[in-house]
Each structure stands twice: as C-alpha cells, then as structure tokens.
Amino acid sequence: MTTPAPVYLDNNATTRCDPQVVAAMLPFFTEQFGNASSMHAFGAEVGGAINKARKSLQALLGAEFDHEIVYTGGGTEADSTAILSALETQTGRDEIITSAVEHPAILTLVAHLEKTGRAKVHIIPVDAKGRLDMEAYRKALSDKTAIVSIMWANNETGTIFPVEQLAVMAHAVGALFHTDAVQAVGKIPMDLKATEIDMLSLSGHKLHGPKGIGALYVRKGVRLRPLIRGGHQERGRRAGTENAPAIIGLGKAAELAAAHMADENTRVAALRDRLESALLQRIGASFVTGDPEHRLPNTANIAFEYIEGEAILLLMNREGIAASSGSACTSGSLEPSHVLRAMNVPYTAAHGAIRFSFSRENDDTDVDRVIEAMPGIIAKLREMSPFWRERDVHTAAFNPSYA
Numbered sequence: 499m500t501t502p503a504p505v506y507l508d509n510n511a512t513t514r515c516d517p518q519v520v521a522a523m524l525p526f527f528t529e530q531f532g533n534a535s536s537m538h539a540f541g542a543e544v545g546g547a548i549n550k551a552r553k554s555l556q557a558l559l560g561a562e563f564d565h566e567i568v569y570t571g572g573g574t575e576a577d578s579t580a581i582l583s584a585l586e587t588q589t590g591r592d593e594i595i596t597s598a599v600e601h602p603a604i605l606t607l608v609a610h611l612e613k614t615g616r617a618k619v620h621i622i623p624v625d626a627k628g629r630l631d632m633e634a635y636r637k638a639l640s641d642k643t644a645i646v647s648i649m650w651a652n653n654e655t656g657t658i659f660p661v662e663q664l665a666v667m668a669h670a671v672g673a674l675f676h677t678d679a680v681q682a683v684g685k686i687p688m689d690l691k692a693t694e695i696d697m698l699s700l701s702g703h704k705l706h707g708p709k710g711i712g713a714l715y716v717r718k719g720v721r722l723r724p725l726i727r728g729g730h731q732e733r734g735r736r737a738g739t740e741n742a743p744a745i746i747g748l749g750k751a752a753e754l755a756a757a758h759m760a761d762e763n764t765r766v767a768a769l770r771d772r773l774e775s776a777l778l779q780r781i782g783a784s785f786v787t788g789d790p791e792h793r794l795p796n797t798a799n800i801a802f803e804y805i806e807g808e809a810i811l812l813l814m815n816r817e818g819i820a821a822s823s824g825s826a827c828t829s830g831s832l833e834p835s836h837v838l839r840a841m842n843v844p845y846t847a848a849h850g851a852i853r854f855s856f857s858r859e860n861d862d863t864d865v866d867r868v869i870e871a872m873p874g875i876i877a878k879l880r881e882m883s884p885f886w887r888e889r890d891v892h893t894a895a896f897n898p899s900y901a
C-alpha cells in the first residue's frame with residue numbers, strides 16, 4: 499500500500515517556496531552574482547533586478563511609490579525598525595499603543611522597551627472574537643503617543659483588524675500608525691495609497707517566498723531612522739549588502755500572490771469553510787475561535803475542548819497531517835496561546851485549539867483526509883482525558899461571559 503502524500507495545513511507558520519520563485523532566484527547565486535552597489539555591469543544588472551522586485555511589491559500593496567519599500571531581513575526586523583524609528587523621530591512622545599494579540603515580534607520588543615524605561619506601553623484588550631476594544635483604544639490615544647502598532651490580521655485566528663480606521667484615529671492625535679501585515683499580505687487585497695497607514699511589515703516566507711527576507715513599507719514623507727547602520731544601501735535606510743537572491747524571490751512571490759489573490763479568496767476560502775463545518779458537525783464540544791465575519795480566507799482555528807493540542811498534533815502527524823497549536827514561535831511551552839487567553843477562551847478549550855492554515859497549494863483531497871482523520875483522533879484522546887470525563891464540573895467553572 500502506498501503512503502498518501504502528507505497534508506500541509508500550517509501555512510501561517512511558513513509556506514513552501516514556489517518553484518517559480520526558486521527558479522527566479524537561482525541565477526542570482528551564480529551568473530548574476532554582482533554587488534548592486536558596484537559601478538560595473540555585474541552590479542547594475544543586480545541593482546535593476548532589485549528595483550524590479552520592488553515594483554512587484556509596490557503593486558501587491560497598492561503603494562504609491564516603489565521607493566516606499568525598504569527590504570529587511572524578515573518580518574521581525576521590519577517590526578523592530580518601525581517601532582524603534584518612531585520613538586526617535588516623534589520627539590516629545592514616548593508612548594506606544596499595541597494590542598494584546600500581536601506576534602511576539604511586537605510584544606517582546608515593547609515589553610523590553612517598557613522594562614528599560616524607553617517607552618510607556620498601552621496594550622489594548624480584545625473581545626471574545628479577538629476584535630480590538632475600540633473604546634480602550636480611543637482612551638489610550640493622546641499627544642504622548644509616538645506610534646500605534648496593530649496587526650492587519652492575527653496569525654492564530656485570522657481575525658482582521660480595521661487598520662484603515664485605526665490609522666485615521668492615530669493621526670488625529672499626531673501619532674504614527676504601523677501595521678504588522680505579515681499574515682495579511684498576499685492573502686487579502688490592499689491599496690495602501692488609499693489609506694493613512696504610515697508603515698507596514700511583511701515577510702517573504704508567508705507568501706511562498708524565501709525565509710529571512712521581508713520589507714517595511716514607509717509612506718513617502720514619513721521619517722525613518724535605520725535600525726542597522728552602515729553603508730548606503732536602501733537609500734541609507736537599511737545598511738548591508740542586499741540579499742539579492744532573496745529579494746528577487748520576494749518580488750516573484752509578490753507577483754504570484756497578486757495573480758492568485760482571487761483564488762485565495764474564493765477556492766481556498768471554500769476549502770477552509772468545508773473543513774470547518776464538517777469538523778464542527780462531526781465533533782462535539784468544539785468551536786471556531788476568532789471573528790467569523792472579518793477573517794483571513796485561509797485560516798481556521800478550532801478549539802476541541804478537554805484535550806491537549808500537542809497530543810492532537812502528534813496523532814495528526816502520525817496520519818501525515820501538519821497543522822499547529824498556538825503559533826509556531828510559542829509552541830513548546832505548555833501555556834495556552836496568549837492570543838486565545840486574551841480572548842478569554844477557557845483554558846480547557848484554549849489548550850485544545852488547532853490552527854489549520856491553507857494555501858493555494860491545498861485541494862479537496864487534503865480536506866477529505868483531515869475530515870476523515872480528525873473525529874477518530876479527538877475521540878481517542880477524549881477517552882483518555884479526565885477532563886472529558888468530568889466535563890460537567892469543568893463546564894460549570896467556565897467563565898460564564900464567554901460565548
């Protein structure tokens with residue numbers, strides 16, 4: 499009997515590099531290996547390719563100018579650059595506003611800034627669906643706010659934030675607005691020139707591009723202090739010889755993402771919806787977390803109550819199915835995800851939450867395989883779970899305000 503092909507549903511952790519991306523990158527390791535800063539032809543052709551990639555990103559983001567895009571070594575670096583720059587350029591302002599459900603790339607940084615006395619941080623809570631508490635946000639904004647950083651879409655639940663509106667509100671008090679759009683870029687359409695967003699972070703490996711490359715969009719007119727100082731690459735905004743192959747790969751990935759955008763929002767969303775409704779129908783005591791109305795088309799986060807996410811993942815892995823519990827960066831710790839805790843999801847459910855994240859590479863066969871495997875996996879684990887046997891007691895202990 500042949501082993502069926504593995505099913506990869508962990509695309510919010512990382513995506514497979516598209517073979518067309520790899521093909522576009524390869525010549526830049528060997529034939530076109532020049533340094534973009536060099537004055538000769540070797541350098542010029544690489545410099546040209548780097549700027550062509552910038553145009554592809556500009557098109558995907560709907561940015562007005564290609565020079566608004568600064569390449570970075572990934573999403574984390576773009577996030578750090580935006581926040582640290584704002585603290586320097588926004589003189590007389592030392593407060594940062596962010597949300598409780600940001601990625602550690604933001605939360606760890608702002609915690610450090612607060613601890614070292616460099617900033618006062620306001621962490622805005624979310625409701626049970628993961629939506630920002632708008633009243634708390636309004637109250638936190640002041641003439642002390644240097645920057646607001648709120649993600650475009652959450653990596654665990656897919657919940658989409660009203661970033662356009664949040665940016666307008668930030669500007670009303672003279673603050674800069676940054677969004678970590680690492681999970682949103684390439685999945686939902688964007689037209690930055692029609693918004694007031696000042697800065698936006700993206701990452702190559704979340705859109706079938708290479709790892710270790712990303713970009714920070716910086717709206718024309720917004721001052722930027724570089725995080726990495728040195729040579730004059732990227733118009734003095736990010737020093738260091740450009741990672742040309744990765745940049746070319748990111749450009750190709752952006753082109754492909756634009757071409758597949760409609761597919762992502764129809765076919766991929768339909769795959770996700772089919773999986774979600776089939777699992778909820780077949781498996782009791784399970785529910786979807788996040789905001790069903792404003793959600794990325796590729797993400798389903800389902801909590802299977804009274805069992806451990808890690809155990810579910812292990813059994814899924816045995817069936818050749820890859821997904822994740824919490825975000826990849828925090829897995830390994832037994833604490834349930836900070837995102838689900840911020841949403842007040844009860845511990846007994848947050849522990850058993852599984853994130854299924856699709857990409858354009860998934861199809862109906864993948865969905866069928868998961869629908870077939872999951873009910874047995876969950877039943878087996880529940881048989882062994884003391885929490886499941888005593889669930890009435892635990893249900894009574896649930897936070898009654900959680901619906």
Ligand SMILES: Cc1ncc(COP(=O)(O)O)c(C=O)c1O
Binds near residue numbers: 571653681827
């Ligand atoms: C929302 C979000 N922000 C930032 C990052 C970090 O991006 P990178 O891995 O490119 O540093 C991730 C990656 O998991 C993410 O999901």
